[in-house]
Each structure stands twice: as structure tokens, then as C-alpha cells.
Amino acid sequence: MKPIRPMEPSRLLHSLCRHLLPGAASLVFILSAACHNGPSPGTVATIGSDTISKSDIQQAISKMHLPNGVPDSVPSDVLNRLIERSLINQEAIKEGLAEEPAIRDKIKADRERILRHALIKRKVDGMVKVTDSDIRSYYDKHKAEIKQPGYVIVRQLILPDMKTATRVKHALAGKHGFKKSIEHYKGGSVGKIFEGTVPPQFVKLFFGIPAGSVTGPLSLKDGVHYFKIDQVEPGKILTFDEAKSGIAQYLSSRQKQDRYQSFVNSLRAKTKINIDQKSLGEIYSSLNPKSSTPAGAPPSPPPAGAQAGK
Secondary structure, three states: OOOOOOOOHHHHHHHHHHOOOOHHHHHHHHHHHHOOOOOOOOEEEEEOOEEEEHHHHHHHHHOOOOOOOOOOOHHHHHHHHHHHHHHHHHHHHHOOHHHOHHHHHHHHHHHHHHHHHHHHHHHOHHHOOOOHHHHHHHHHHHHHHOEEOOEEEEEEEEEOOHHHHHHHHHHHHOOOHHHHHHHHOEEEEEEEEEOOOOOHHHHHHHOOOOOOOEEEEEEEOOEEEEEEEEEEEOOEEOOHHHHHHHHHHHHHHHHHHHHHHHHHHHHHHOOOEEEEHHHHHHHHHHHOOOOOOOOOOOOOOOOOOEEEEO
16 A cells, blocks of 8 residues: 655645545545554554544544534544654653653643643532523613713824913814814824723713813823814613623623632631741742831731641
8 A cells, every 4th residue: 555645734734724635535544544453443543652543533623613514635634633743742752851851840730730720610610500590680780780881982182282282272172173283283083982991080081071072181191182072972771681691701700700719718728738937938038128027027827728837
């Protein structure tokens, strides 16, 4: 059987995206890769001491989320990619990379991260349940607060100093005064500014005033600003159907936060934790050499469930 040369990554990507390889090539490749002495049931290919099973290929294909079915070329392309990955993994182990300190630490960190996420998914995320009744109850209690924010469409004029700003102020009220001043000095469109997105001291510059108003002056680092309110769009209270999805996400997020904290507290409560306050203080001092804890001041209390070391 004539061996098939592994595909280059660019050709593989082209094949996956456009599905141009013929189905016959896929069958030949799979049969060729599966030719091995005594493969175990379900094994499609063996690569040295490694194996690739049918389920490995099927899982990889399912993760591709192909919109129009699976073309004949895809199984062989996926198999080829898995073979390449196996070859590289085995070679990395032969090179002893897994034992190099920096890489070993990274593998350990990745392993711990995966375990943490898996545990949180099981003990926290998996326990979250938001019902239609919860959503309706929240909506009824907070209906007046659940609204689509209003916005204004604004232009700005930027002047070099307050003296200039005072001189041009009266001209800005004219029909084209603001536009002409922008052309003469500088400025332009600010775009939409939504309610709740500006600091409280600036709210009066943009909201609660009619369209066509000019507000300012406001001194900022780049000059003195005037603002022209070109359009005002008021906010509106959302209906239950409009708000339902957002409320569900909010309640789910809040439940996750509460359950996570309760879960961590339960772990603290049943685990003996010793903290060496002296060592902790030395770390603090090294980071803040000019700062010191006042004489006689008690150390920071340890986390719940912890015992301070002597």
C-alpha cells in the first residue's frame, strides 16, 4: 500500500474549511493508518506506543461543529492531525522536556487549574438552578429598575483656553455656530452616551436637557470643551419577556458567587490551616520597606478556619 504523505497545516485547514478532498482519499488514508499488528478493538491507528481510537476521532469531529454535515474528507484530516500531535508529544517526552523544571512547574500548574475548574463545575456551577418562578419574582420586585438605558448623541467643541471659550460662547447658540466653531478650532462627534456611564458630576452636561442644547464649558487636559446635544433617546422599562434572559444570567451569576463562597468556607472549616504571621510580615515589609506596623498593633486576623502559627 502506497503511504500517504502527511498534509501540511495550510492544506489541512483548507480541506477542513472547504471540504474539497475526495472521499476515496479519506478511506485509503484511514485503512493505511489502521494497518498494524494486532490492534485492539476500536483502534484506528497506532503510533509507537500510542493509539488513536474511533471515539477520539468522533469527539474531535464533534468539537468542530460543522454546519452542513461531515464531508468524507474530514475523518482522515482529523486522524492526520491526531497522529501529528501524538508524534510530537512522544518526541517531547523522549527529549526529557517534561522533567525540565520550568516545564514541570507549568504542567503542575495546568493540572491544578484543570482540577480546580472541574471541582467548581461539579460543586458550584452544577448546583445552580434558576427557575421561571425565580425570574418572575425578581422582575416583579425590581420592575422599575429594569430598563433599557436612554442615551444622547453628542458633538464636542475643544478650545485652547477659557478665554477663547468665553469669547465664542454666544456664537454657539446660532444655527450653524457649533459646526463652524468645530471647523475653525477642533472637535467632532462623540457618539452615543448612555445613562449610567458617566461620573455623577458630568451627568448634568448630557442628561435631563432637551436636544439642541449646548452645555459647558468643561476644562479638561486637552482643552476647554463644549457639548452639543444633537439627539435625546429616553430609556424605557423592559417587559418581562425582554428582561427574562438578562435576569436569568444575573441570578445564575449571583447563585454561583454565593455557592462558591459557601463551598470555600466549608473547606476552610474542616481543614486545619496554619499561618506563620512572622513570615507573612516579612513579605509585607519587603514589599513596603518604608511602612511598618505600629508597635503593639495586633496582626491581621487569619482567614476563617486558620490558626496562627507561633
